[in-house]
Amino acid sequence: MLRRNFLAASAAAALPAFSKSGRQPNILYIMADDHAAHAISAYGSRVNSTPNIDRIARQGVRLDNCFCTNSICTPSRGVILTGQYSHITGVKTLNDPLDPARQNVAKLLQSGGYSTAMIGKWHLHKNPSGFDYWNILPGQGAYFNPAMIENGENRKYTGYTTDLIADHSLAWLQRRPKDKPFFLMCHHKAPHRNWQPAPKYAHLFDGQTIPEPANLFDDYSHRSQAALKARMRVGEDMNKSDLKVDIPKDLKGNDLRRWAYQYYMKDYLRCIQSVDDNVGRMLDYLKAEDLEKDTIVIYTSDQGFFLGDHGWFDKRFMLEESLRMPFLMQYPRELKPGSINKDITLNLDFAELFLDYAGLPAPADMQGRSFRRNLAGRTPKDWRQSMYYRYWMHMSTDHYVPGHYGVRTKTHKLIYYYGKALGSTGTTPADTPPEWELFDLVKDPHEMNSVYGEPAYAKVTATLKQELARLQQQYKDQPSE
Ligand SMILES: [Ca+2]
Numbered sequence: 001m002l003r004r005n006f007l008a009a010s011a012a013a014a015l016p017a018f019s020k021s022g023r024q025p026n027i028l029y030i031m032a033d034d035h036a037a038h039a040i041s042a043y044g045s046r047v048n049s050t051p052n053i054d055r056i057a058r059q060g061v062r063l064d065n066c067f068c069t070n071s072i073c074t075p076s077r078g079v080i081l082t083g084q085y086s087h088i089t090g091v092k093t094l095n096d097p098l099d100p101a102r103q104n105v106a107k108l109l110q111s112g113g114y115s116t117a118m119i120g121k122w123h124l125h126k127n128p129s130g131f132d133y134w135n136i137l138p139g140q141g142a143y144f145n146p147a148m149i150e151n152g153e154n155r156k157y158t159g160y161t162t163d164l165i166a167d168h169s170l171a172w173l174q175r176r177p178k179d180k181p182f183f184l185m186c187h188h189k190a191p192h193r194n195w196q197p198a199p200k201y202a203h204l205f206d207g208q209t210i211p212e213p214a215n216l217f218d219d220y221s222h223r224s225q226a227a228l229k230a231r232m233r234v235g236e237d238m239n240k241s242d243l244k245v246d247i248p249k250d251l252k253g254n255d256l257r258r259w260a261y262q263y264y265m266k267d268y269l270r271c272i273q274s275v276d277d278n279v280g281r282m283l284d285y286l287k288a289e290d291l292e293k294d295t296i297v298i299y300t301s302d303q304g305f306f307l308g309d310h311g312w313f314d315k316r317f318m319l320e321e322s323l324r325m326p327f328l329m330q331y332p333r334e335l336k337p338g339s340i341n342k343d344i345t346l347n348l349d350f351a352e353l354f355l356d357y358a359g360l361p362a363p364a365d366m367q368g369r370s371f372r373r374n375l376a377g378r379t380p381k382d383w384r385q386s387m388y389y390r391y392w393m394h395m396s397t398d399h400y401v402p403g404h405y406g407v408r409t410k411t412h413k414l415i416y417y418y419g420k421a422l423g424s425t426g427t428t429p430a431d432t433p434p435e436w437e438l439f440d441l442v443k444d445p446h447e448m449n450s451v452y453g454e455p456a457y458a459k460v461t462a463t464l465k466q467e468l469a470r471l472q473q474q475y476k477d478q479p480s481e
Pocket residue numbers: 033034072073302303
């Protein structure tokens with residue numbers, strides 16, 4: 001605790017307490033659901049163009065190694081709000097609520113002088129706490145004419161949900177108390193499954209062929225049973241609600257995967273186009289109101305997503321496309337336009353980042369670290385060189401991804417699938433034997449070949465196992481039996 005205070009004090013000495021204006025900056029936090037970084041043109045997307053989201057990257061910084069600590073909706077949201085791992089918050093799976101009595105960053109900003117609001121997809125089961133105003137979708141929410149809950153009152157709105165979430169956000173910005181800085185969490189439902197686009201984009205990409213990833217036809221050889229047995233294959237693990245057309249009965253195997261990929265991706269990308277439009281509306285508002293300089297704008301997603309990579313859709317695995325979060329941020333008072341940062345940053349860090357900018361102390365039981373200095377191009381010398389991940393839904397029969405944990409460094413990733421060792425019930429395909437995977441991210445960036453057990457990797461394996469144990473101890477997690 002003493003060391004933490006010392007670090008906070010040195011960070012404060014190195015940077016102005018709030019912003020150069022002497023005020024606490026506004027924070028506009030825009031988060032999509034399941035928007036993978038490789039479907040954003042600022043990240044070099046081969047499949048679509050996101051001109052408005054790209055504006056944030058152009059005006060600020062792009063994080064290339066921002067990772068989630070548990071790649072699934074509800075747990076990631078719990079981590080972001082509390083700055084604590086899933087095993088601390090208790091939000092380990094999609095079914096676990098976030099206890100409103102727990103400390104969270106909105107409460108801290110609220111008591112630290114901010115006007116706070118949460119609008120859009122919440123998905124933490126119990127009502128939000130720490131927000132002056134909230135208007136949330138119940139559960140996953142609907143793409144059209146959504147029911148919403150506004151400060152505890154049931155509402156029903158007409159229209160396309162992505163547009164409505166931005167409408168409500170802009171209306172709140174317009175009527176907010178102008179004598180306080182604001183913290184607005186604007187959470188889109190899109191582009192979550194089952195990918196229902198707005199009518200105006202229903203025909204976007206018609207007649208085009210979306211480029212396929214190189215490993216669309218992955219056969220899962222040279223890897224764990226977990227990869228082979230996961231039920232998230234494009235085509236064979238999709239249904240009519242996903243594809244909106246009947247699946248031709250004669251299509252099988254790779255032909256089915258190639259055919260379904262086009263339907264899946266076009267709807268997924270059409271949904272993103274509406275998110276992008278609405279990011280543009282928010283940015284235009286800040287500019288028109290002369291709020292740009294004093295407002296931190298972040299665009300991110302609760303985790304990544306497989307876009308046909310490994311032949312999959314969905315997330316959950318500690319593999320790159322699922323682990324990586326897009327994170328773009330503009331803040332003209334501190335960030336150099338067009339910068340790129342490659343430090344390992346985590347959703348675990350967001351709460352402390354916000355508090356740092358607000359000039360407020362972070363509670364000692366938060367487990368992340370503010371990356372404010374990293375964003376300004378001055379990474380602390382003792383910044384983390386590895387990250388800890390854990391996915392807990394080994395009992396889920398949705399996609400049969402077994403529970404696993406692992407460690408990622410800049411060059412390697414070690415994953416332990418503990419299978420049914422931690423109490424999955426019944427017999428499901430997720431009951432894979434305990435097994436390890438090791439990827440050499442330099443030689444094998446697409447993670448096609450596990451080198452676990454190869455003599456040439458014995459030394460790095462031993463080092464990573466030590467690091468994994470160290471991280472579990474640091475974050476107060478327990479290894480599987
Ligand atoms: Ca999600």
